[in-house]
Amino acid sequence: MIQDILVTGLVNGGVYALLAxxxxxxxxxxxxxxIAHTAFYMLAAYCFYMLLVKVGLGFALSxxxxxxxxxxxxxxxxxxxxxxxxxxxxxxxxxxxxxxLVFQELMLFAFGGHYLGIPSTLDGVASVAGVxxxxxxxxxxxxxxxxxxxxxxxxxRTRLGLAIRATANDIEVASLMGMNVNRVAxxxxxxxxxxxxxxxxxxxxxxxxxxxxxxxxxxxxxxxxVLGGLGSLKGSLIGALIIGYVEAITVFxxxxxxxxxxxxxxxxxxxxxxxxxxxxxxxxxxxxR
Amino acid sequence: xxRSFLIAAALAxxxxxxxxxxxxxxxxxxxxxxxxxxxxxGAEMARDEINKAGGxxxxxxxxxxxxxxGDTNEIQSVPDATNATERVIxxxxxxxxxxxxxxxxxxxxxxxxxxxxxxxxxxGAADARLGxxxxxxxxxxxxxxxxxxxxxxxxFRSLMAVLNSxxxxxxxxxxxxQPKVALVAEKTVWTEPILKGLxxxxxxxxMEVVGTWQPSALAxxxxxxxxxxxxxxxxIVFTLLSGPVGISLGRQMGERNMKxxxxxxxxxxxxxxxxAATAGKGNYVATLDTYxxxxxxxxxxxxxxxxxxxxxxxxxxxxxxxxxxxVLRAAMEQAGTTDADKLVxxxxxxxxxxxxxxxxxxxxxxxxxAVGRTAGIGVQWQDGKKVPFWPPQVKGMQPFKMPSR
Numbered sequence: 001m002i003q004d005i006l007v008t009g010l011v012n013g014g015v016y017a018l019l020a021x022x023x024x025x026x027x028x029x030x031x032x033x034x035i036a037h038t039a040f041y042m043l044a045a046y047c048f049y050m051l052l053v054k055v056g057l058g059f060a061l062s063x064x065x066x067x068x069x070x071x072x073x074x075x076x077x078x079x080x081x082x083x084x085x086x087x088x089x090x091x092x093x094x095x096x097x098x099x100x101l102v103f104q105e106l107m108l109f110a111f112g113g114h115y116l117g118i119p120s121t122l123d124g125v126a127s128v129a130g131v132x133x134x135x136x137x138x139x140x141x142x143x144x145x146x147x148x149x150x151x152x153x154x155x156x157r158t159r160l161g162l163a164i165r166a167t168a169n170d171i172e173v174a175s176l177m178g179m180n181v182n183r184v185a186x187x188x189x190x191x192x193x194x195x196x197x198x199x200x201x202x203x204x205x206x207x208x209x210x211x212x213x214x215x216x217x218x219x220x221x222x223x224x225x226v227l228g229g230l231g232s233l234k235g236s237l238i239g240a241l242i243i244g245y246v247e248a249i250t251v252f253x254x255x256x257x258x259x260x261x262x263x264x265x266x267x268x269x270x271x272x273x274x275x276x277x278x279x280x281x282x283x284x285x286x287x288x289r
Numbered sequence: 290x291x292r293s294f295l296i297a298a299a300l301a302x303x304x305x306x307x308x309x310x311x312x313x314x315x316x317x318x319x320x321x322x323x324x325x326x327x328x329x330x331g332a333e334m335a336r337d338e339i340n341k342a343g344g345x346x347x348x349x350x351x352x353x354x355x356x357x358x359g360d361t362n363e364i365q366s367v368p369d370a371t372n373a374t375e376r377v378i379x380x381x382x383x384x385x386x387x388x389x390x391x392x393x394x395x396x397x398x399x400x401x402x403x404x405x406x407x408x409x410x411x412x413g414a415a416d417a418r419l420g421x422x423x424x425x426x427x428x429x430x431x432x433x434x435x436x437x438x439x440x441x442x443x444x445f446r447s448l449m450a451v452l453n454s455x456x457x458x459x460x461x462x463x464x465x466x467q468p469k470v471a472l473v474a475e476k477t478v479w480t481e482p483i484l485k486g487l488x489x490x491x492x493x494x495x496m497e498v499v500g501t502w503q504p505s506a507l508a509x510x511x512x513x514x515x516x517x518x519x520x521x522x523x524x525i526v527f528t529l530l531s532g533p534v535g536i537s538l539g540r541q542m543g544e545r546n547m548k549x550x551x552x553x554x555x556x557x558x559x560x561x562x563x564x565a566a567t568a569g570k571g572n573y574v575a576t577l578d579t580y581x582x583x584x585x586x587x588x589x590x591x592x593x594x595x596x597x598x599x600x601x602x603x604x605x606x607x608x609x610x611x612x613x614x615x616v617l618r619a620a621m622e623q624a625g626t627t628d629a630d631k632l633v634x635x636x637x638x639x640x641x642x643x644x645x646x647x648x649x650x651x652x653x654x655x656x657x658x659a660v661g662r663t664a665g666i667g668v669q670w671q672d673g674k675k676v677p678f679w680p681p682q683v684k685g686m687q688p689f690k691m692p693s694r
Contacts, residue, residue, distance in 0.1 A: 004516045012513065053565075114323060114562060115557065116566060117536065119569070120544070125546055132516075132545040132546070134544040136544070206541075207537070208533045208536050247513060248513045251514055252517055255502045255517060256501050258502050258513075259476040262505065
């Protein structure tokens with residue numbers, strides 16, 4: 001049973017890490033409370049489904065077009081919805097909830113409530129310590145690792161990354177230093193949505209595509225980013241693995257309570273908020289700086 | 290001027306319809322989802338067939354069937370379902386109600402229908418309490434009848450009958466005296482009595498229960514559960530799943546090349562879209578079902594073929610709204626009225642040969658269970674096709690297959 005927990009927790013943690021990296025960037029680093037983040041993930045999954053299954057473009061081309069299209073859409077949404085209310089966090093929160101619901105209803109209107117399946121990019125199954133793992137899940141682990149490294153490099157090895165961190169740290173000082181804070185925020189939204197779209201393309205084949213698929217990851221992502229610490233990519237990775245392992249332990253130790261795994265993740269988030277509000281690797285909240 | 294003309298035209302049309310006489314039947318279901326689509330499609334087929342033949346003969350007058358589309362959205366929201374029920378009764382003036390899917394919602398919808406003394410023919414929910422209400426308070430709940438499926442204890446009897454036959458096949462092919470069964474049931478109200486029954490009954494059937502896993506009905510990932518089930522070396526994964534988790538389970542079992550076979554209730558597995566939704570990985574998944582091209586009744590095969598021709602897919606059990614409307618027609622023609630209080634005793638005594646079952650009702654207004662009449666059929670996904678395999682005595686059944694070991 002221990003090897004099952006170790007392997008299952010790692011693989012599921014990898015899936016969460018891929019989803020969390022973009023959310024960590026937008027919510028944790030840039031401090032833009034974009035609730036529509038996972039709705040973009042859902043849109044990318046639908047876009048990928050249409051191009052791959054209905055149009056028959058092939059995995060690579062469908063994936064690239066889906067990511068590019070959703071990223072462009074996010075830029076438009078930034079200008080239309082987020083930028084006008086950027087100064088008011090609560091307004092951004094409400095506006096992006098509305099945006100997510102609009103996307104959900106549009107997909108419900110276009111595709112109905114049908115559950116759609118996307119073929120795996122990689123077929124087959126590997127056996128690790130006697131535990132079966134489909135290749136698609138191993139691919140997710142690899143892509144998650146690459147995206148984490150790429151995001152870290154972007155933030156700490158490029159001028160744009162410096163600008164994103166500076167803007168997140170103190171928007172007024174960044175503006176006084178001559179940075180175009182709106183353009184930096186737009187770039188942050190675009191990059192984080194591109195990461196969500198990549199997650200949609202890579203993760204959707206192991207899940208089911210439906211108009212409500214954005215809700216469950218949103219809650220898990222919030223838990224991971226809060227647990228790992230706002231602003232810390234390393235924290236997001238560790239948070240994703242912890243949630244992956246906690247869920248695996250819940251299922252293995254309490255099979256009849258498997259439905260509680262989401263609730264357990266949320267309970268961890270609440271406990272972390274009470275005991276260590278800055279999370280495992282995060283900096284203190286803005287007011288406390 | 291134009292407005293006056295339009296109002297006059299509308300009034301003229303309304304009075305013409307009234308003079309001709311219509312029976313208004315509200316079809317209640319989650320219309321954006323497959324269940325509601327099938328509710329509506331089955332009802333449309335019945336309406337068109339009846340109206341084409343001149344309508345329903347009620348007391349010497351031919352009345353046309355008019356359908357009202359009541360989108361309950363009950364998969365997402367129970368309040369939406371009660372609002373829709375209230376609306377079709379009070380605003381749309383429905384004479385009869387047919388449909389419902391999610392037990393939690395239908396229990397609430399039943400209350401509203403009974404408040405208004407409207408006959409409500411259930412075509413989706415299995416919870417036994419819907420029928421128990423009739424027994425406990427007949428005067429209030431007598432307007433409720435269940436057309437499909439059978440109540441959950443009877444679903445349990447059907448499941449046990451099929452499971453027994455699968456167990457025998459496993460004993461023969463694997464030379465295993467006591468097959469191991471993993472129970473996977475979503476955490477919802479309809480699964481609870483079945484689960485309790487399974488845990489008590491399976492040991493008596495010489496089957497070992499290796500564990501019970503209860504994921505959320507909306508879970509999209511059951512890899513942890515399947516890892517544990519593989520580790521327990523289960524031969525059968527017994528499913529009680531109505532949500533998308535049924536697709537995740539089918540697909541992920543296929544991806545892992547699991548040697549266990551899944552059988553039980555998998556509502557998603559009843560749909561034609563299941564194979565595509567599992568990306569072709571749902572082989573060997575078996576479920577209790579209602580419709581296939583087999584002779585459950587003489588009407589089954591013609592109905593399934595006509596449905597496929599019209600809607601380009603197979604009907605799910607919710608399409609038994611067709612049978613519900615035919616039951617109502619027979620009752621109205623026999624009683625010569627649309628009055629609910631006069632129709633109830635007629636329905637109670639009726640035996641109706643429908644497309645999915647040969648229906649008659651007990652004192653709870655639940656279907657009387659019998660194999661080959663109302664117990665349903667067993668179907669299994671085999672290489673992209675949904676193949677019927679149980680009950681074996683029905684003409685057209687094919688062998689049940691096991692994954693190769």
